[in-house]
Each structure stands twice: as C-alpha cells, then as structure tokens.
Amino acid sequence: MILSAKNLTVAFGEMRAVDEAAFTVERGESFGLVGESGSGKSTVLRVLAGLIEDWSGSIAFDGKALGRTRDRAFYSRVQMVFQDPYGSLHPRQTIDSALAEPLAIHKMDRHEQRIEKALEEVGLGSGFRFRYPHQLSGGQRQRVAIARALIVEPEMLLLDEPTSALDVSIQAEVLNLLDALRKAHNLTFVMVSHNLAVVAHMCRRLAVMNRGRIVEEMDRDALRRGEAKDPYTRRLMAASRGYDRKLAESFKTLD
Template identity: 60%
Template sequence: MSTAIDIKGLNVYFGDSHNLFHAVKSATFAVESGASFGLVGESGSGKSTILKAITGLAPYWEGEMTVAGQPLGAKRDRAFYKTVQMVFQDPYASLHPRQSVDQVLSETLRLHGFKDINDRVDQLLKDVGLGPAFRFRYPHQLSGGQRQRVAIARALAPNPKILLLDEPTSALDVSVQAEILNLLKDLQAEHDLTYVMVSHDLAVVAHMCDAAAVMRNGEIVEILSIEDMRAGKTAHDYTMQLLNASANRVATVAAD
C-alpha cells in the first residue's frame, strides 16, 4: 500500500520575528492510501494548523511534507487541489450566502476544467444524499446538515483522492452528526478516499479512523491505533485523561 501523506519534523509558526508563536512542534506521521487518520486534542493543540500547513494556508513552516508522492514547497498548484480538498468546520461560513448550490458546485467544476457541468452537479448532489430539488436553493434555505452535505459535494467536485476534514460535524446538531459521519464513511468506500480528520471528540475519531495522533501544546505526544484507543491501551498520561473524559462516548460509538 502506498503512502498518501508523509509528514516529517513539521514545525509551524505564526506571527513575526518579534512575536513568534511555535504552533506545531516537530510533528511526524504518515497516512496510507485509503486509510483514515485522526488528529485529536484540545482546542489550540495544533490539530487544524497541520491541515493549514498541508493546504498552504500556514505560510511559515519547516520540515518535510509529501502528498501523493509529491514533496510540498512554498506554494500549491492546481494539481495539488485536484488531489487534496478540505471540508471546514462551519458549513454556515464556508458557503457564499449569495450563491445557489448550483453556482457553488458549477464554479468549482469550471475552475478545475470540467466540461460536463450539468451532469456532474446532479451526480455530486446524488453522492451526498441531496436530490435535484436542492440544486437552486441558497444556503439560508438549507439546514446545517444540508449545508455540510453541499460543502462535502464541493470538496468532491475535482475528484480528489485525499480529504482533510476539520471538525466536520462539531457545528451540527447531535442528531445530524451521525448522518454526516456515516455519509463520509460511505463516500470513502465508494471513492477510495484517504481522510485526515481533526477532532476534539475521541468518539468521532473512534468511529471514523484507523489510527490517531494525540496532540498537546503543538506536539504529537502519542500515535495509537483505534483498537488500542478503544481498549484504553495508551503510553501517555494525557491520552489516558482524554480517554477517561470521553470513555462512555467512545464505547457507545464503538458499539454502533
């Protein structure tokens, strides 16, 4: 099996030389093609910053990042965004309020050079469980879960192989979260996708991922399999604290 993402010694900084914040410290991990990898930790631990570094949204970084066999430099080209797409945390903020669903998806397809726009929009909506009736609606006419489905459809538009998922359900009602997580699992199987998922919720990661890196204060303190996470087998006290805090949720989701 090939490696989809390989991160070695990643350091990410914010600010300037007079006030530099070291947000991610020597992060190292690899994700195999077709696998799901979680980045877990409290708010401010550096999880989302790693995704920003991969996508080119964090300009000050050092280390080695390889995606789909290609080393990453300072800039990302169009070929990168055909391979890697991101689903953001807040579906309310990630969609343009004055663009219909059709405009959002059609514009993305055109940017990536697709011609058969009409058929592809219909297929994308079908893939995410939305029918043709949603095509000409605007974000304010959609529920939170429906908006996130549109955001997922937009991410799928270029036919990427890797999706970066930044807390994709945390802004949704609990009743809708499971629907979106199950949709993502189905899409992964159908499209042979690789996922990197950021979450503060160990139960979500236990449901979605094969392995996870636990982050604290910008550092990866431990990488463990989901089997070990569910069994409470951990080598680090902080991981055990997280597991104890969410033990009932992890057990419940694991049972599902």
C-alpha cells in the same frame, strides 16, 4: 504511503503552534488528529491544504515534496471540508454556483451531470440545487460542502471537525455518509477532531496532539482497549466519558 510529514513546525510569533510534528498516512486509510483547542491540529490541516504558507519541515504528497504554495494539480487531488457549515459557503451564491466553481477552476466538463450527481451522492435531491445557503439547515450545508469537495474527484479529503457544529443525530448521518463515500471512491481521509469517540469511529489510526506536539500515535483498537500510555491521552479519554465530579477533581486547573 500517500502523505508524510517530518519535523513540521509552524510558529506564530513566539508561540509554536505546531512543534516538530511527524506522521504518515497510507493510501486509502483514514487518519485522525485529536486534540483540544490550541493543540495545533487544525493548523496542521491548514498547512496541508496550503492555507498557511509559513511553515518549516518537510511534507511529501505521493512521493513529491510540497513547497510553500500548492498548484492547481494538487487541489484536483486533495480537497478540504471545513468545520463551520454556516461559514464555508458563500452567502450570496446558490448551491449550484458553489458546485460549479470547482468545476470551472479545474476546467472540467459536463457541469450539469456532475452537479446533479454530486448532489445525489450526498443525499440532497436536485430540489436543493438552486437554493441559497441560508435556506438550508446545518446538516444540509455540510452535505453541500462535502459534495463541493468531491465534485473534482479528489483522492484525499482533509476534514476539519466536519461535524462539531451539528446536532448529534445529524452528526451520525454525516459521518455515515463520509464513511460510505470513502469506501465508494477509495478516498484517503485526514480528519481533525476534538472528539475521541468520533475519531475512533471514523479513523483506523490516530495521533493525539497537545500544545503543538504529537504526544501519542496509536490505532483505534488499542485506544478502545485502553492501551493509551500518554497521561494527556488518558485524561482526554476519561473526560470524554461524561461528567464525573470526582474525575473533575483530578484535573489540574489550566490557568
């Protein structure tokens, strides 16, 4: 077990964005958090990444309890990929400087070779190295973001909706790439998505979140067999099959 969270609660004022969430992630597995906007799934990921410091409960990484802030050693083992490839790369920095930055932060050697190798691994040639983000497509940018996360050779990747801003054909390529990299580097994934099918494809185990709570945890085979018990999970499943006039009738309005 590489990661475990107990009683994880995040409150923004009155609202409990995450309410007593508990889950564990095994080393080398890929774990999914599914939910709609406002479910608290991204908040959980941001707490793990140390981007939100105001939380209660306990989180243990590799057997050690995590505090409010994370040290550099933590970030050399855990890296994050963000949802929006248009926003997560600095607009004034070339791909080269984006990749050199984590190397400098973690005081790693052989920058040249590592940058070249990282670009190659995510399927971008060295021709992309000195371009600016605005010269790249969404899919290419997300590949750069993945390269940037992997360049410090972490054990775990936190993926925040890594393909939701991409076209479906590009999504397939990026998901395949992530899967291949996970196997090649024996990585652990924690992936957040609103898309059940994407999570079922990528993750062996998943938890469904609704209004800050984890309502159900199951493995993907059970999900595929339709063994979800929680009404919210069932509703998500039904909705993800596509538009259906009669089905829409059965959803209560959410105002």
